[in-house]
Amino acid sequence: MLTPALCLVVQGAKWTMFGDRRFDYRAGQALVVSVEIPSLSQIVAASPGEPYLAVAIVFDLTTMREVLESLDTPPKVDGDVCQGVFVIDIGSQLAACVLRMIRLLDTPQAIGALYPLLMRELCYWLLTGPHGSDIAKMTVASSHTQRVISAVHNLRERFAEPVRVEELATSARLSPSAFHRQFKALTSMTPLQYQKQFRLLEARRLMLSSAMNAETASYKVGYESPSQFSREYSRMFGLAPGRDVAAFRSQVA
Incomplete structure (x- = not known):
């Protein structure tokens, strides 16, 4: 479950799926996520000699809103919903800012004083970059994007309940057809797909962290039929619940 963040690859490559859309990104690129969204990812370029390295901020x-309001020429914020996920190339200014953030780990006593300033710088480069408009829509309370994001939060908090679109x-103060279209533009999936993926990820977490069996987990996340849960789980993760959990535990044992 990704939260609004900049996921920058330093070495190697990775892909992430949101619904039916796949995003590939590698060293020198970053995945920008503007809304909490379920996903599946896989590292596709890594080796013992050159391991996959990344930083998520x-x-x-x-701070993003404060920086936006301070710009002399802020990016245009139109009525369309923003892209919820996209890949950007990392320019030299943004790379230097992220590197300074990472180096703060060597001096923890400086983080409290300097990290907020570096976050402002990071927001500046993102807002003045090619995707500045989409970044800005994350912060404007009156935008369609914010209203759809609020509906996403509502769906996430009530994921185990039957929820009508x-x-x-x-x-979100939208017609059902407009909401459906803008929800998919933001998350790359329909509201029902979002709810289903969230349920399956939560069930997997419960089985792995709490040793909960598949049937109990399925009821816990809102399924009425364990057999339907098992079918949908197998389609998403490639294995039936019990086999998937056993395989994961054998890998980390």
């Missing part, structure tokens, strides 16, 4: 949306559309 969670966005501070309050019409109800979510009303909360």
